[in-house]
Structures are given as structure tokens and as C-alpha cells.
Amino acid sequence: MSRADTAPSAASAGKPEASVAAGPVAAGPAGPAAAARAPGSPLRELLRPLGLFRSELVTTFRRWRTLALLLVLMAVPVLVGIAVKIETSDGGSVGGGEGDGPAFIAQVTNNGLFLVFTSLAVTLPFFLPMTVGMIAGDSIAGEAAGGTLRYLLVAPAGRTRLLLAKYATTVVFCVAATLAVALSALAVGALLFPVGEVTLLSGTPVSFGEGLLRTLLIALAVAASLLGLAALGLFVSTMTNSGVTAMAATVGLLITVQIVDTIPQLHAVHPYLFPHYWLSFGDLLRDPVYWDPLLKNLGLQALYVAVFGSAAWARLTNKDITA
Amino acid sequence: MTDAAEAVVETSGLTKRFRGGQVAVDSLELSVPRGSVFGFLGPNGSGKTTTIRMLLGLIEPSGGTARLLGEPMPRAARQVLPQVGALIEGPALYGFLSGRDNLLRYDAADPTADPRTRSTRVSEALERVGLAAAGSKKAKAYSLGMKQRLGLASALLQPRQLLILDEPTNGLDPQGMREIRTLVRELADDGITVFLSSHLLDEIEQVCSHTAVMSRGKLITQGTVAEMSAGARGRLAVTTPDTAEAMPVLKEHGVTDVTVSGDRVTGEMPATDPPDLADLNAALVRADVRVRAFGVERASLEDVFVALTGEGFDVAG
Numbered sequence: 001m002s003r004a005d006t007a008p009s010a011a012s013a014g015k016p017e018a019s020v021a022a023g024p025v026a027a028g029p030a031g032p033a034a035a036a037r038a039p040g041s042p043l044r045e046l047l048r049p050l051g052l053f054r055s056e057l058v059t060t061f062r063r064w065r066t067l068a069l070l071l072v073l074m075a076v077p078v079l080v081g082i083a084v085k086i087e088t089s090d091g092g093s094v095g096g097g098e099g100d101g102p103a104f105i106a107q108v109t110n111n112g113l114f115l116v117f118t119s120l121a122v123t124l125p126f127f128l129p130m131t132v133g134m135i136a137g138d139s140i141a142g143e144a145a146g147g148t149l150r151y152l153l154v155a156p157a158g159r160t161r162l163l164l165a166k167y168a169t170t171v172v173f174c175v176a177a178t179l180a181v182a183l184s185a186l187a188v189g190a191l192l193f194p195v196g197e198v199t200l201l202s203g204t205p206v207s208f209g210e211g212l213l214r215t216l217l218i219a220l221a222v223a224a225s226l227l228g229l230a231a232l233g234l235f236v237s238t239m240t241n242s243g244v245t246a247m248a249a250t251v252g253l254l255i256t257v258q259i260v261d262t263i264p265q266l267h268a269v270h271p272y273l274f275p276h277y278w279l280s281f282g283d284l285l286r287d288p289v290y291w292d293p294l295l296k297n298l299g300l301q302a303l304y305v306a307v308f309g310s311a312a313w314a315r316l317t318n319k320d321i322t323a
Numbered sequence: 324m325t326d327a328a329e330a331v332v333e334t335s336g337l338t339k340r341f342r343g344g345q346v347a348v349d350s351l352e353l354s355v356p357r358g359s360v361f362g363f364l365g366p367n368g369s370g371k372t373t374t375i376r377m378l379l380g381l382i383e384p385s386g387g388t389a390r391l392l393g394e395p396m397p398r399a400a401r402q403v404l405p406q407v408g409a410l411i412e413g414p415a416l417y418g419f420l421s422g423r424d425n426l427l428r429y430d431a432a433d434p435t436a437d438p439r440t441r442s443t444r445v446s447e448a449l450e451r452v453g454l455a456a457a458g459s460k461k462a463k464a465y466s467l468g469m470k471q472r473l474g475l476a477s478a479l480l481q482p483r484q485l486l487i488l489d490e491p492t493n494g495l496d497p498q499g500m501r502e503i504r505t506l507v508r509e510l511a512d513d514g515i516t517v518f519l520s521s522h523l524l525d526e527i528e529q530v531c532s533h534t535a536v537m538s539r540g541k542l543i544t545q546g547t548v549a550e551m552s553a554g555a556r557g558r559l560a561v562t563t564p565d566t567a568e569a570m571p572v573l574k575e576h577g578v579t580d581v582t583v584s585g586d587r588v589t590g591e592m593p594a595t596d597p598p599d600l601a602d603l604n605a606a607l608v609r610a611d612v613r614v615r616a617f618g619v620e621r622a623s624l625e626d627v628f629v630a631l632t633g634e635g636f637d638v639a640g
């Protein structure tokens with residue numbers, strides 16, 4: 001690669017200090033702190049590049065748009081919970097029979113914990129990844145559109161470091177979005193339905209405690225399912241200077257891939273589509289856990305992260321910043 | 324690295340050809356001496372911003388090299404850029420953050436900036452550009468001039484060796500422009516090199532020690548402002564009601580390109596062996612020309628600029 005790369009490394013710590021001390025302004029009134037670049041402890045020096053990540057996190061999660069996305073996600077379990085409650089208030093069962101409606105929905109009336117699984121199953125095909133696509137798509141392109149990208153780069157944030165901070169923040173958002181659904185569902189489920197011992201899909205009863213633990217694992221599996229899409233969105237984001245375009249393109253890709261995944265004639269490509277194993281999280285509710293699809297999902301996500309992460313890096317580090 | 328005689332910005336054969344084949348910057352040989360206030364001039368579309376973007380490592384040159392503070396760009400970006408403050412084609416802010424939070428974010432993007440003193444640095448930078456009172460206001464509610472000031476504040480977050488300011492007074496009120504001029508002078512007194520592009524030529528004339536002129540991607544001239552202004556000879560101007568009588572007298576004394584407009588007669592003084600102005604005036608009076616005002620008007624930088632880059636209003640395609 002042809003550009004100065006600014007990936008964090010311990011070797012960066014010493015050099016700028018030395019040259020500044022030699023500069024003419026070290027003692028000048030321009031020094032809002034002559035100590036601005038005074039070396040701290042070695043640990044501080046190592047952690048300093050994390051400042052950008054922290055700033056990125058704060059900036060993203062203080063944004064009204066991010067909070068609105070999380071609120072929308074939190075509203076889904078409320079709607080599902082109320083719908084189930086109303087439909088079953090006369091003693092009937094959901095959907096009037098077996099196999100109708102989203103996965104797990106029939107068990108919700110017996111155990112509020114199943115509202116978490118139902119809500120994740122409802123949001124995972126579209127809502128949840130859509131929010132991730134928006135955050136990932138906007139990450140670089142949004143900065144380019146606002147012109148702030150050029151100022152971050154002359155700060156100098158470093159192209160690699162910026163990309164890492166952006167991806168790490170998107171990953172945190174994946175977790176936050178999943179937890180928003182799960183925690184909201186847990187609260188609504190506990191409020192509207194009885195909770196207690198959980199009967200797994202394989203018929204084995206486990207304690208409520210173990211049920212919660214498995215729920216946490218499921219939330220993590222769902223969050224991990226979104227990592228591939230996050231990398232794809234990041235790559236799209238480096239391709240354009242318009243945040244809206246990048247968001248729309250990423251969400252458009254998501255929809256296309258979801259459709260392709262349902263066309264039987266294209267079954268040859270299905271195992272390589274990032275959403276193909278998304279619903280494998282249900283296998284964590286079996287005893288013993290059926291690991292195969294779960295691991296396949298993780299492997300596929302890792303592949304997408306590697307491929308599109310590298311592509312995003314290659315693109316951003318060679319891109320002319322003209323916006 | 325900080326040899327006083329050395330150029331702070333040095334380019335050699337620097338060229339940028341955009342996709343589509345347009346040459347925005349053509350074999351630029353620029354040299355900005357340390358400690359100077361360097362005015363970078365040129366009509367719209369002449370390649371100033373493109374040059375600045377290459378200097379800062381934002382775009383890759385198609386040819387040639389650029390050195391900033393003696394180090395090659397963009398390779399040494401990480402070592403060099405913390406010592407360079409920049410304003411590129413206007414400020415860019417996060418509208419949903421306050422002015423203060425904008426600065427905190429830009430400061431956090433610099434890996435060499437100490438997080439423990441971040442808040443003090445930001446306060447002092449806000450103070451310096453007169454935004455201390457408006458620091459907690461959301462940036463989207465800022466006026467154009469306030470945004471410009473905030474952009475300048477981000478360039479002044481750290482002690483810098485070089486400031487690169489692309490049209491820093493754009494959108495500022497007269498007080499704001501004055502303050503920026505004062506600020507630039509102060510910074511220069513501290514030994515900071517200031518490289519600024521501007522279309523306000525009297526401003527360049529007031530603050531800059533050196534200047535360079537671009538036209539259609541090429542560097543036409545560079546040197547000290549004094550040299551530039553001296554290069555263009557002033558015009559002789561006589562204000563008189565007797566313009567018809569004045570013309571032959573002036574021509575007799577070797578004044579060329581004599582023109583009349585209203586009660587003013589102007590002309591070029593001869594380059595070699597110019598007549599003494601006192602003798603010329605006496606000659607006019609002897610010829611019964613009633614002189615109201617008389618003298619050589621020094622060419623402004625604007626005249627020099629127009630002479631170098633042409634009168635046309637249309638931007639080169």
C-alpha cells in the first residue's frame with residue numbers, strides 16, 4: 001500500500017514529542033499546553049490510540065438517530081408481547097395451531113422468556129440487520145459527506161486506525177442492538193407472562209437460571225451473526241461520499257441477499273450467503289446443543305469480515321479524499 | 324529536522340491529474356520558507372485546494388513529490404501532521420455536537436494529544452477564536468463565520484509549526500477578518516509559518532511576507548510581496564480640468580499609454596531614464612495646465628495579480 005499508515009503501534013509514542021520540542025513554538029503562546037504531548041506512563045502511551053475509538057463510541061451513541069434506531073428495536077418485543085397477550089386472552093393459542101407465526105411464539109404464553117427468542121427471530125431477518133446496515137453504511141461515507149473525514153485524517157487519525165475505530169464501534173452497535181431487543185423482550189415477557197423453568201426444544205426442562213444463561217448466549221450468537229453484514233456495510237461506506245447512498249446500498253444488498261436465500265433454484269450459493277445460518281441460534285435451546293450450524297455461521301461471518309474488511313482497508317488507504 | 328534555513332513546504336514537480344484526465348496541478352515547484360506568512364493566490368479552479376490536499380496527504384499526487392517540515396508526504400503523515408494545523412476548503416463540523424464537543428472529537432483523533440489536558444486545550448482554543456461563550460451551542464446553529472472560527476480553533480488545538488489555511492477569512496465579518504489578521508501576525512511572531520490561500524488581495528498584502536500565484540494549475544510566480552509589488556511599475560496620474568493640454572506635455576516627457584477618463588490623465592512612466600516628477604509637474608504648469616493632483620499611484624497586488632492571471636471572468640475549464 002502506498003500511503004502512510006497510522007495503525008497503532010508502540011513505536012509511535014516517542015517520535016513526535018522529540019520533534020516538537022525542537023520546534024520554535026514549544027514555549028510560544030500557541031501552546032494551550034506545552035505539556036500537550038508530554039509522554040505519560042508507557043501504559044497510557046499504549047492506550048492513547050484508543051481515544052479515537054472512545055470518541056467514536058460517544059459520538060455514535062449520543063446521536064439522536066442511533067437512539068431512535070434502538071428505540072424502534074425495543075418497540076418490537078412490546079408489540080409482539082401485546083399481540084400475543086390479546087390473542088390468547090380468551091384462552092386460545094397463538095395462530096390457532098402448530099407451525100404458524102414466528103418461531104417459539106407458541107411457547108410465549110407458558111414462559112415469558114420465549115418472548116426473547118420470538119423477538120430475535122422476528123427482528124433478525126430484517127429490522128436488526130437494517131439498523132446495522134445503516135450504522136455501518138454511514139460510518140465512513142457519512143464523515144466524507146460532512147467533510148469531517150478530511151479533518152479527522154489531518155488530525156491525523158490515520159486511515160487504518162479510523163477504519164478500525166469505525167468497525168469496532170459498529171460491532172458495539174451490533175451487540176447494543178441485539179441487547180435492546182433481548183432486554184426489552186425480557187422485561188415485557190416477565191411483565192405479561194409467567195416465567196420459570198424452561199422446557200428446551202428437545203423437551204428437557206432446565207432451571208430459569210440456565211434458561212437466562214442460554215438466552216445470553218443466544219443474544220451473543222445473534223450479535224455475531226451481524227458481523228459479516230457490518231463489514232460489508234463498512235466496505236460499501238468506503239466506496240461513496242454520500243452517507244445516504246451507502247446506507248441505502250447496504251440495506252438494498254441485505255434485502256437482495258435475503259431474497260436470493262429463499263430461491264430454491266439458487267441453493268448452490270446459499271451456504272455462502274451471510275444470512276443463511278442466522279436462525280441457527282435456536283439450536284442453543286437444544287440439549288445437547290447442536291453446534292454444527294452455529295459454528296458454520298461464525299465461520300461464514302469471519303470469512304465476510306476478512307474479505308470485506310480487507311477490501312474496505314484497501315479502498316480507504318488508497319482513496320483520494322476530495323470531499 | 325528543524326533547520327531554520329530549510330523550507331517548511333517544498334514541492335518538486337508536483338502534479339495531480341484527476342480521473343477524466345484533467346490536470347488540476349501541473350509540475351508545481353513551491354518553496355515556503357520557515358517563519359514566513361505565505362499567500363497562495365490564484366483564480367477559482369487554479370489548483371490551490373488540490374495542492375493543499377496533496378500537501379496534507381489527502382490525495383495522492385500523480386507525479387512529483389511534496390515535503391512538509393522536511394519529511395516526505397504522505398509517507399510521514401503520522402509524524403508531521405500533529406505539528407500542522409489545517410483549514411481545508413472551509414470548516415466541516417458535526418452539526419449534532421456542540422462546538423466544544425466538535426473540538427474534543429478532533430483532538431481525540433490525534434494520537435499524540437494527551438487526553439488529560441484535552442479539556443484545557445479545547446477551552447483555550449475556543450477562547451482564542453472568540454467562541455468561549457458559544458462553545459456549548461450545537462454547531463448546526465452556528466453562523467457561517469462562527470463555523471469558520473471553530474474550524475480555525477481546531478487548527479490551533481496544538482502548538483503547531485505550520486498552519487495551512489485555505490481561505491481562512493471566508494464568511495467572516497470585518498471584525499472577524501481583522502481578528503484573523505491579528506491572529507496570523509501573532510502566530511507569525513511566535514515563529515509559526517502560515518501558508519494561506521485567499522482571494523482578498525489587500526489582505527494578503529497586509530499580512531503576507533511571501534506570495535505565489537497559480538493559474539490553470541501552474542505556478543506563475545513566487546517571491547516576497549515587496550518584490551511582487553515592485554515588479555509592476557506604478558502609473559502616473561494627473562487630475563486636471565485641462566486634460567487636452569496635459570496630454571502632449573506628458574507624451575513629450577516619454578510617458579506612454581496616456582489615457583483620459585473624466586478629469587484624470589494617466590500613463591505609464593518610461594522604464595528607462597524616467598523624468599523627475601518635479602520637472603514634469605513644472606512643465607505641466609508652464610504649459611498652463613491647472614493641476615489639482617499629481618503623482619505616481621503604486622500598483623496594488625490586485626493589479627499585479629490581474630496582470631499575471633488575466634482579466635477574464637470565466638473560470639478555465
Ligand SMILES: Nc1ncnc2c1ncn2[C@@H]1O[C@H](COP(=O)(O)OP(=O)(O)OP(=O)(O)O)[C@@H](O)[C@H]1O
Nearest residue numbers: 322341345347365366367368369370371372373374
Ligand atoms: N475531485 C475532483 N475531480 C475532478 N476534478 C477536480 C476535482 N477536484 C478539483 N478538480 C478540478 O481541479 C481544478 C482545481 O480545483 P481546486 O479546487 O484546486 O481550485 P482552487 O484553486 O482551490 O479554486 P477556488 O479558488 O475556487 O477554491 C478545477 O478545475 C477543478 O474542476
Ligand SMILES: [Mg+2]
Nearest residue numbers: 371372412489
Ligand atoms: Mg479552493
